[in-house]
Every structure is written in C-alpha cells, then in structure tokens.
Amino acid sequence: MEEPKGMAGNGPAQGTSLPAKDISKYVPETRRKPGELGIALVAFLIGALGYYFALGMTSGKFSSPSVFPKLASALIMALSAFNFVKALHRDKPEESSSLGRYLFPADVVVILLLLVAYCVVLPRLHFIASSYLFMVLAMVYLQRGKKILRAVLVSALALAVLVAVFRYLFLVILP
Amino acid sequence: MEQNLQYFLIPFLNWEMMLLIWVGVFAGIWVGAIPGLSVTMAASLLISFTFSWDINSALALICGVFVGGVYGGSITAILLNIPGAPAAIATGIEGYPLAQRGEAGKAIGLCTTVSVFASFVGIIVLAVAAPVIANFSLKFAPRDFFLLAVMGILLIGSIGGGDPVKGITAGAIGILISMVGMDPSTGEMRYTFGNIYLMAGISFVTAMIGLFGVSEALTQFRQAGLKSPKQNLDRIIPSWATFVKYLPLSIRSSLLGVFIGALPGTGGDVAALLAYDQAKRSVRNPSRPFGTGAYEGIVAPETANKGAIGGAFIPMLTLGIPGDAVTAIIIGALYIHGLKPGPMLMIETPHLFWMIVSCLSISSIALLVLGLISVKPFAKIIEIPKEIIMPVVIILSVIGTYAIQNSVVDIFYMIGFGIIGYFMRLYGYATGPMVLGLILGPMLDANYRRTMQGAEDQFLPFLQGFVTSPISLFLTLAIVFLVFSQTAVYRRWRGIQ
Incomplete structure (x- = not known):
C-alpha cells in the first residue's frame, strides 16, 4: 500500500541513509487522499x-x-x-x-479492536491481567502467530518490570 | 561572601546529600522519560515521604529529581517521537528524524552536554541576578502574559508541519478543547453538557500522551515488517569544536529559558518552544534543513528548558512566588519544615538559598555523568522490534495517563486522542499545534479577559495598554517582528532557506 506523504513519524527507514520524514516536512500532493x-x-x-x-x-x-x-x-x-x-x-x-483500506489497514484495525477490548475489560480485570492480555495478543498478532512463547515471556517480563518500578518504587497507583 | 561559600559547600561535604542528589537525578531521568509521569508528580510524592527528613536532605533529593526529570523527557521524544513531557515536544521534531537516521546516540549525547551547560547558565543567573530578575518579572501584567501566549500561538508556523492552514486549524481545535470545563474566573460551565467528568476539563498531558504516544504507535503499525534503523554509537560525546559551534545558540536559548522560567506560570514547555522557533528563524545554515534532523533544533529547546530550571527558582527564593509547578511544591516543602518562603527568606535563611544553588550544581554534574552513561542503553531501545516495543509503549501510556489523577476516564480520553491523532497524521494535520493550543488556550483566555476587565470592557483602553506600558510595547513589537519574519521578504533579506 502506498504511504501518504507528509505523514508524521513515517516509520523507520531501512538502513541509515534514507531521509526521515516528520511533521515539519510536509510535502503537498497533487492528488487528494481518500477521505x-x-x-x-x-x-x-x-x-x-x-x-x-x-x-x-x-x-x-x-x-x-x-x-x-x-x-x-x-x-x-x-x-x-x-x-x-x-x-x-x-x-x-x-x-x-x-x-x-486507506484509513484502516488490517494491523491498525486489530490494534484498535484490542484497545477497545482493553478499555472494556480494564475496570473489571484491572491493570495487570488486562495489560498482560493486551500485550500478549498484540505481540502474537504482530508477529503473525510466530514466536508465541517469546510474546508470553516478554509480556510477563515487561509487566513485572513496569509493576515493580511504578507500583513499588514510584508508588504510582495502577488502575 | 565567605559565609555564602561555606553554605554552598555544605552539600559537597555531606556524603548523604551527595548520594541523594545522584539518586534523585537517576530516578528523575526515568520518571521524566515516561510520558505522563511528571517531575511535578515525583516532587509531590517526595514531599510525602521526606516529611520526617531533615530539610537539607529533602531539598537535595527534590533538586536531583527536578534536573534529571526535565532531561529525561527528551529521551523518549528523540527515540520514539513520544515526548516524556510538554517541554520536550520541540526536541522530538528534530530528534526523531535523527534517530531514524541512526544518529540517536549522537543526538542524545549532544542533548546531554548542552543541557548541562544550560543548567549551569540558569544556576549562575540564579546566584548572581536573582533579585533583579524577580522584581522585573513581577512587573508583568495579565496583558503581557496574554502577549506571551500570542507569541506561543505564532509557533504553529514552526511546528505546524509545512501546511500552516492545517496547523492553525489543529491549534484552534486545541484551544476549543482547552475551554471544556469550569471557567476559572466565573465558575460557568463550558462544553460540559452536564457531564461530571468534563467539569474538571481535559488535561493537556492526557491529550499529549494520546496525540503523540498512541497515535505514533498506530501510525507505526501501518508499516509492519520494516526493520528498525541500526544505531551508530561510535561517537556519542560531541567534540569540543561541535560544542563551541553551538555555543552562541546555547547561550541565547538558555538565557531565554532562564527568563521565561522566572515568570510565574510559564515554564520549560513555553521556553523550549519559543527557543526552537527562534533558532529556526535565526540559524542561517543549519546542519540539515529544520524538520529533517537539524542539531540546532535539539540544542535550542534543550538549553531553554534546562535554563528554565534555575529561572523557576528565582521568584521562589527571592519573593516566595513559584516559577512553575515544581517550585510551588518546594514552597510547600519549606512550609512543612517550618520555613516561611517570601521576600525575607534570603535574609533570614541565606544558607537555604546557597544550598539550593549548590544542590542544582551537583545535580548538573550528576546529569552529565549519568546522562552520558545512559546514552548507549537508551539508544538500544529503538532497535527493539516494533511488534515488541509498541504494545509496551501503549501500556506505558496507560500508566502515565492514569497516574495524572487516578482516573480510568482519562485513559479513555487518551486513547480517543490517540485515534484522533492517527487520523490527523494521515491527512497532514500536525499534532503539535493541537497540544500547543491546549497548553496556551487557558493562558490566552484568562489573561485576555483579565486585561479586558481591567480596561472596563472598553476596546480602546484595552488596545492603548499595548503601547503605553514599556513591557507590553516591547512584546507587541516582538510579535510584529515574529509575523514579519515569517514572510518571504524577510527570509530573502536574511538569506534563510
């Protein structure tokens, strides 16, 4: 799919020679974008x-x-x-x-659905369970169903670090 | 003088204070790097658990967190295009393209060294000229704050992403959203529709986390499969020649930061944006065109927001008026410990003034060491595959948003802003101006109305004020110049690209 020009944070460039784009560099287009x-x-x-x-x-x-x-x-x-x-x-x-297709490529749709589901379950399951589920499902999907064990372990580790640092070190209350 | 030097040396000779400052800077860097976790929040937390401590130790820790926290905000702005704090928005504009070129290490290295320099500029001004600047800053009337906010709004031209009309549209929507909630001067509800959650307004930090953090993650998911750029970490400490090259810009921007920081109610965020804009207008041959990774665009905002730290202490220590939210909390700490902040503070307890100057100096030294040590591990973050880092970024955004006022509704707002930001980016509407509108909207509204009320709701006396007061006249002329300098005539004349 063709990427829109002038979009902020246009994704990482491959290698180091490609010029990066950001919000300060807007390239006017001859065609208007869908929508x-x-x-x-x-x-x-x-x-x-x-x-x-x-x-x-x-x-x-x-x-x-x-x-x-x-x-x-x-x-x-x-x-x-x-x-x-x-x-x-x-x-x-x-x-x-x-x-x-322009607004919602498959990956964006899935992440948005996961975010909505996260908002729904957060008040019920609370922070740890809902965040763990969100991270595992998002990582498994984005890795196209491969390396499931890595997703499970990385999510657990990331969450453990986040909870330890925020809840116990910075005394931040979690949802 | 000798007495003052003795006070200054207290923290240097006390290992406990020294240790607390270093711990504070280290913790501050991490707190600052997470969007939503602010230095203000960290400082208020520290007040509660340093309650029973000696005042010297409490101040040492808070000063460390303050300096580290302001620096930390820029790290995520450079690495992930997600500013840790509003003061780092401008840094991300140039920093993120640099990270995409594999120059994150060099960018953070430069950011660290100029930050330390600016921090010392702020401290020196605080030590030498505090009373003079404090008295001058008190002369600022609501009209002058209104003019400062107008100057801020003009920055949309700089951060608006090339299409100024779309930038201003986004900025105006930001101002409109900032009007939601109870009007602070009359208590009237605006755009609340009877909803209790809307009465308190929409926090601009919540909006910032959504518009930068979640929308960045969503935008990144459009390019699945792209590898993250490999970072070059060979030379992270800038050479002496590089440092000297940016010295004039560093001095200019840090002094601007000190002054903006010294004004009550304005802080590092406004200072950094003004300095970025000023650099964009005045630097003739940037290392790269602005917007594509110009190092000047990192130096200016970073020196301004660090200079603002020393600046914020100026009215606090000399007059008992906080320069920003963190110094307001420090005033609270002083009260808790039985001291009375105000004009007599420097006369009755001069040791406190010199000890804070000293704690800030040690914090800056600690920042140099800890900042440079952290460059390599920080830069490695960007090499983590996107499918791993982005879900974690979203969860971090959730924690940061919830931490602001422990409200699940804020998380929904944040995600909503994330989706709005995603659509905005798709159609070339930059998200920066919207946040700018949210920050400056209340400042514009409140100060305009105060000035108008002062002029008894008459338009002519309102306008006359802009030319009869010297400070207002200066600011009005500065605004005229800012508008003029955006025209093609001026750019051709100055030979700026």
Whole structure:
C-alpha cells in the first residue's frame, strides 16, 4: 500500500541513509487522499457545534466567558472551509485506493479492536491481567502467530518490570 | 561572601546529600522519560515521604529529581517521537528524524552536554541576578502574559508541519478543547453538557500522551515488517569544536529559558518552544534543513528548558512566588519544615538559598555523568522490534495517563486522542499545534479577559495598554517582528532557506 506523504513519524527507514520524514516536512500532493474532503467537513462540524454551544454561554461583554470559544469555533469553520476548497481543487484520489483500506489497514484495525477490548475489560480485570492480555495478543498478532512463547515471556517480563518500578518504587497507583 | 561559600559547600561535604542528589537525578531521568509521569508528580510524592527528613536532605533529593526529570523527557521524544513531557515536544521534531537516521546516540549525547551547560547558565543567573530578575518579572501584567501566549500561538508556523492552514486549524481545535470545563474566573460551565467528568476539563498531558504516544504507535503499525534503523554509537560525546559551534545558540536559548522560567506560570514547555522557533528563524545554515534532523533544533529547546530550571527558582527564593509547578511544591516543602518562603527568606535563611544553588550544581554534574552513561542503553531501545516495543509503549501510556489523577476516564480520553491523532497524521494535520493550543488556550483566555476587565470592557483602553506600558510595547513589537519574519521578504533579506 502506498504511504501518504507528509505523514508524521513515517516509520523507520531501512538502513541509515534514507531521509526521515516528520511533521515539519510536509510535502503537498497533487492528488487528494481518500477521505480528505470528509476530514475537512468533520473539522467544520466541530467548529459549527462549538459555536452553537457557545451561544448558550454568558455573552454581551468583551470579557465574557463565550468570547474565546466563539473566536476559536469561527476560526475552525473558516479554516476548514479553506482546507475543503483547497482539497477540492486537487485531483481525485486514485480509483484503486478505497477509503476503508486507506484509513484502516488490517494491523491498525486489530490494534484498535484490542484497545477497545482493553478499555472494556480494564475496570473489571484491572491493570495487570488486562495489560498482560493486551500485550500478549498484540505481540502474537504482530508477529503473525510466530514466536508465541517469546510474546508470553516478554509480556510477563515487561509487566513485572513496569509493576515493580511504578507500583513499588514510584508508588504510582495502577488502575 | 565567605559565609555564602561555606553554605554552598555544605552539600559537597555531606556524603548523604551527595548520594541523594545522584539518586534523585537517576530516578528523575526515568520518571521524566515516561510520558505522563511528571517531575511535578515525583516532587509531590517526595514531599510525602521526606516529611520526617531533615530539610537539607529533602531539598537535595527534590533538586536531583527536578534536573534529571526535565532531561529525561527528551529521551523518549528523540527515540520514539513520544515526548516524556510538554517541554520536550520541540526536541522530538528534530530528534526523531535523527534517530531514524541512526544518529540517536549522537543526538542524545549532544542533548546531554548542552543541557548541562544550560543548567549551569540558569544556576549562575540564579546566584548572581536573582533579585533583579524577580522584581522585573513581577512587573508583568495579565496583558503581557496574554502577549506571551500570542507569541506561543505564532509557533504553529514552526511546528505546524509545512501546511500552516492545517496547523492553525489543529491549534484552534486545541484551544476549543482547552475551554471544556469550569471557567476559572466565573465558575460557568463550558462544553460540559452536564457531564461530571468534563467539569474538571481535559488535561493537556492526557491529550499529549494520546496525540503523540498512541497515535505514533498506530501510525507505526501501518508499516509492519520494516526493520528498525541500526544505531551508530561510535561517537556519542560531541567534540569540543561541535560544542563551541553551538555555543552562541546555547547561550541565547538558555538565557531565554532562564527568563521565561522566572515568570510565574510559564515554564520549560513555553521556553523550549519559543527557543526552537527562534533558532529556526535565526540559524542561517543549519546542519540539515529544520524538520529533517537539524542539531540546532535539539540544542535550542534543550538549553531553554534546562535554563528554565534555575529561572523557576528565582521568584521562589527571592519573593516566595513559584516559577512553575515544581517550585510551588518546594514552597510547600519549606512550609512543612517550618520555613516561611517570601521576600525575607534570603535574609533570614541565606544558607537555604546557597544550598539550593549548590544542590542544582551537583545535580548538573550528576546529569552529565549519568546522562552520558545512559546514552548507549537508551539508544538500544529503538532497535527493539516494533511488534515488541509498541504494545509496551501503549501500556506505558496507560500508566502515565492514569497516574495524572487516578482516573480510568482519562485513559479513555487518551486513547480517543490517540485515534484522533492517527487520523490527523494521515491527512497532514500536525499534532503539535493541537497540544500547543491546549497548553496556551487557558493562558490566552484568562489573561485576555483579565486585561479586558481591567480596561472596563472598553476596546480602546484595552488596545492603548499595548503601547503605553514599556513591557507590553516591547512584546507587541516582538510579535510584529515574529509575523514579519515569517514572510518571504524577510527570509530573502536574511538569506534563510
């Protein structure tokens, strides 16, 4: 799958000679990415809702609590409209690149599902059990089902170190 | 003078204090490196278990943790693009591309040496000019803090990721999110929708961990199978020539850090971002273009946030006003031990002032040694396969988030911000400006409104204040210059790429 340009933290380069990309180096593209118009619309909606709810706050003075929420919301709407029009002027995305595949490659979907499951079980199983399960399952999946023993052992070791350091040395309370 | 020297030498001659400082620096480096575990939290924890100790020993440990912790925040920013603290956001912009080139060792080595230098600059200013700077910093009115926040917002141009409009959009969304919760001046609820969890607002540290940590992990999973870069660890300590080359920038940025640190309410985070921005504007021939691994982009924020440590102690020791959250906790410690921080502190207990100067100096020496020893093991972290390190990073982010206020809801927010950050990165919206908006939003809002109330809600007197007060006029002119320096005309004139 083709990687988007200008993405932050564009993954490790192989070897040491490849230039790294980060958020400071944005390369404008001729084609828009799948869903780029959608994200500008979502941002506009955030601004519109922000403004709408700010109307219910105390206003009428230059120092009212609603001044900054309104200013920020109006700015978001104006800039998102600009981003939308700018994206509209670029070529359409490639036919082959579907929005679903672009946003959610298989690995990202699996990790997101694991994260959601983690959030669900965390209040019930608490930190140690749920974190151990999350790490083992994530590592086993990312290693494509190989080296299961390594995943089991590394997760146990990592968790033991984390609990020892945070719970007993830094006295941090764990969920 | 002789008396002061004697006070200064106390920690050097007391093996117990010496040991506590070294332990503090070591622990601080690790606490600082974990996103969410902050120096403030470590210092407040230390207060509780040093309660029954002698004040000298307690201060020695806290000073060590303070210096080590500010340094530790930069390590994960360089290695994993996940800043351990907001003060390290700017460091990650240049540090992470360097780690991707296999130069993490060199980057951390440089970061360590310039950090120690800046820390000493802060200490020297603290020792020599504390009262003068403290009195000056008290002259800052709400209007001036508002102008400082505006200056901060202008940094979006620097960390906005090339598309300034998308950067400003992200920054404005950050400001909007920072408005969530109870308005501190009127008690009115903004965007809380009757939800009890939203009333306290959304912590910018929670957002930072999600936007940098989890979104980085998710982005990395898009490139499964790519090997982590091999790190070159042959020469980690920068040569004398390299150090001298960056000396003017180091001095400039550390002094900026000392001053920003001395202002009550602003600390290393704002200082580091301002210094990064200033370096980006003023360095004509960086080692590489900014954004692709320029060493200048590590030197500037790192010297600024270390200079801010000495700076934060200035108003605390001379006036009893904390320069940042950690010094606020130290004031608490002084009260617990029966001392009264305030203008009389230096007159009644001069030994305390000189002992803190001394503890900070020893901490800086310890930082040099411990920092350089840790470079190689730290740099090795990046060579661990991604499928192993990234799940661990996510769990670390969970611990860090929960530690802020022991709330499971914060973990959900953090993961939510992680997913938002992932989408933002996909479409070229940098996550840095959103965090910047979250940090500066409340500062902008509160100080703008205070200034406006001072001008009796009249727009003209509000504007007049910007030109009638000398400090405000200076800051206003600085903002005009900052805007002008982003134009093509200025860059051509100065010959900057």
